[in-house]
Amino acid sequence: MIGPMDVISGLFGTAASPFLLRSQMRAPFAIDIADHAALTFVAPARGEIDIMVGGGTHRLGPSGLALVRGTAAWRLGDTRASAPLAVIEPGQVCRSADGTELVAAWDRGVRTWGNASDRDASHVLLSGTYEHLPATAEMLLEQLPEVLVVDGPDAASSLRSAIGLLNDELLEDHAAQHVVLSRLADLTLALTLRHWVDGAVTLPPSLVRGYADDLIGAAIRALLGDPAEPWTIERLARVAGMSRAAFARRFADITGTTPIALLTRWRLALAAERLRMTDDPIVEIATDVGYGSAFALSTAFKRRYGLSPRRYRAGHDEGARADLPRSAP
Known part of the structure; x- marks a missing residue:
């Protein structure tokens, strides 16, 4: 038996540590993100920003967080109208609009970067970039919207606390810092995904909805937790406490797929x-x-x-x- 598994835990099993950065920016500014990363979170510690993904614009304030999925290019800035000052390329290479390398020019110290000092920055942004994620994460990530925003009253106190701790730790350089930062980044991401999963009832048919369902959820947890078992629809239906026909019908309606x-x-x-x-x-x-x-x-x-x-x-x-x-x- 491989062990208990859920749709969020599967994301973290073998995920590499994210690239973490504290960006200090002076408005007006915009940054094009073209690094082809699998998943990125952005949390303003100071100021409000617009995030532009797939033709849509999402406003995000302090203590909120946006999770951006997929490898397509996107943009963030103080407003939608601001011109891009920089582009982030694969490998976290950063260049100005005219191609000038900016990593050294915008270096602001420990894990900090931008076009302004902390005192002069109108905006401070925390970001975590997961360049690659486990294959087991695909089943969850493909069901996320292109951009998931948690802000205002929707941002749980635990998430706001995690963002605050991450901001504090990014400025430090103590022993075990890499471990602490990696765990805080994963905590921030997990709390964001938990918020999304908790709203599963409003989602279209998906694994997330199935996992949260009172009946077929038990069968999905058994299936994910012990994939080596010779599962059949009949056995999974018994786990769910349902007839075979009712189980197969409900499974398809809620998840959009079949158990097998x-x-x-x-x-x-x-x-x-x-x-x-x-x-x-x-x-x-x-x-x-x-x-x-x-x-x-x-x-x-x-x-x-x-x-x-x-x-x-x-x-x-x-x-x-x-x-x-x-x-x-």
């Missing part, structure tokens, strides 16, 4: 993470995630990811993550 399709995707996501993070034999991985043989895993894996487990592992070993095909929808 969800199980298959979860098994393959777990296998992908093991291939990326370990040197474990493929036959061992296959058994642990519920496949009877390495051949069975390879067939299913290639159907989803477009290449064999061996080639997938080799690509990551060579640092070719960006060149690997994304999973099929």
